[in-house]
Amino acid sequence: MTRQSPASEDAPDAEFPAAVEAIRTRRSGHNFDPDGDVSEETLREIVRDATFAPSAFNLQPWEFVAVRDDERLDTLVDLAFGQDHLRDAGTGVVVVGHTESERNAERVYTEWAEAGRITEDDAAERIAQAEADDPDREFAIRNASLAAENFLLSAHARGLKATPMTGFDFDGVADFLDLPDDQIPVVLIALGESGGDEPERLPRRSVDDVLHIDDY
Ligand SMILES: Cc1cc2nc3c(=O)[nH]c(=O)nc-3n(C[C@H](O)[C@H](O)[C@H](O)COP(=O)(O)O)c2cc1C
Structure with missing residues (x-):
């Protein structure tokens, strides 16, 4: 298989080339450093990585709403049913999908x-x-979910912690962020600096269990 070189502006960040390692070591964490701070520049780079996700016809039907203001983050924590690790993370990124x-x-x-x-x-x-x-909610969810996974992997590869969350009030978050009617919150990502290790990862189903060749 030949590998196409990306255009120079799309070149991978030379500092973080180990994609497979990132995939295999990524974790969802609850242990964030409450004193840590993710710079806006880093946030922008992670969002840039997220935008390289595939999308149907390259339509890129997603938006990223980053909540960083302390008071706004408190409200987001309430809307996430009090999931405190979001506050410690310092940044909550709502990945939004277009339904149209x-x-x-x-x-x-x-x-x-x-x-x-x-x-x-x-x-x-x-x-x-x-x-x-x-309007098609599945269109929104499929495409935005792929962008969200890129986001998680990019954050992890950059030494940050990023936890995907769907334990939140979807209508409440849509109101809170003032989303247009044709857009829905798909996943909320708690983004921040690590506050230490996470409990050991729970087992994954084996390849034999999940891989079906030619038929189920
Ligand atoms: C769709 C989805 C919803 C999730 N919702 C939450 C959540 O509300 N809060 C949370 O702390 N973690 C949430 N998680 C993280 C999972 O608990 C985590 O991915 C899973 O336990 C596997 O652990 P790992 O990501 O560290 O490998 C969610 C993950 C996914 C994919």
């Missing part, structure tokens, strides 16, 4: 056409279809 592909359709399908990957007629048809499509 229409939002980015014009820009993205125009890019496909400009790159010569589809015709202009195809692009126009796809844009019209996106405008006609019903």
